[in-house]
Amino acid sequence: MQRIIYLSSAPAPLTPEDLGALLAVSRRNNAATGITGMLLYHDQNFLQVLEGEEDALSDCFNRIARDTRHRNLIVLWRDTVAARAFGAWQMGFARMQDLFADPMSGGMPGVLSLHDLARDGLNHADDPVVERLVRVYLRGFPDLAADRVGHARP
Numbered sequence: 001m002q003r004i005i006y007l008s009s010a011p012a013p014l015t016p017e018d019l020g021a022l023l024a025v026s027r028r029n030n031a032a033t034g035i036t037g038m039l040l041y042h043d044q045n046f047l048q049v050l051e052g053e054e055d056a057l058s059d060c061f062n063r064i065a066r067d068t069r070h071r072n073l074i075v076l077w078r079d080t081v082a083a084r085a086f087g088a089w090q091m092g093f094a095r096m097q098d099l100f101a102d103p104m105s106g107g108m109p110g111v112l113s114l115h116d117l118a119r120d121g122l123n124h125a126d127d128p129v130v131e132r133l134v135r136v137y138l139r140g141f142p143d144l145a146a147d148r149v150g151h152a153r154p
Contacts, residue, residue, distance in 0.1 A: 003080075003085070035056055
């Protein structure tokens with residue numbers, strides 16, 4: 001099992017429709033190839049964790065590198081891992097209402113609020129690399145950092 005964590009930027013802000021389509025296609029493609037992970041998007045920036053068998057992961061990452069929705073792609077970490085940190089595909093957004101008309105309806109399964117993530121963390125104690133890189137990414141956004149004031153990690 002391999003894991004790769006990378007950063008990239010979108011050339012322009014993605015609309016809620018763009019993000020919803022990206023999530024749907026990612027879930028479909030990744031389910032077919034055994035890829036799991038998490039994609040965080042905020043202020044035109046992505047942080048993605050992908051995990052799967054080496055060949056499938058390389059193919060997936062090469063598609064992403066060619067995708068015009070990503071630029072300035074930087075691999076932060078790639079290594080062999082004993083187990084998945086994410087058993088299901090997840091996507092994080094700063095504002096759920098940016099993707100869903102009615103955030104009180106519970107939204108789409110697997111979609112995370114970045115505000116909650118900034119406050120509560122991932123709680124993947126078995127994978128400190130993922131936890132640390134996600135926290136560093138989230139610290140880069142002042143609007144998310146404000147949510148952490150007065151909140152200690154459990």
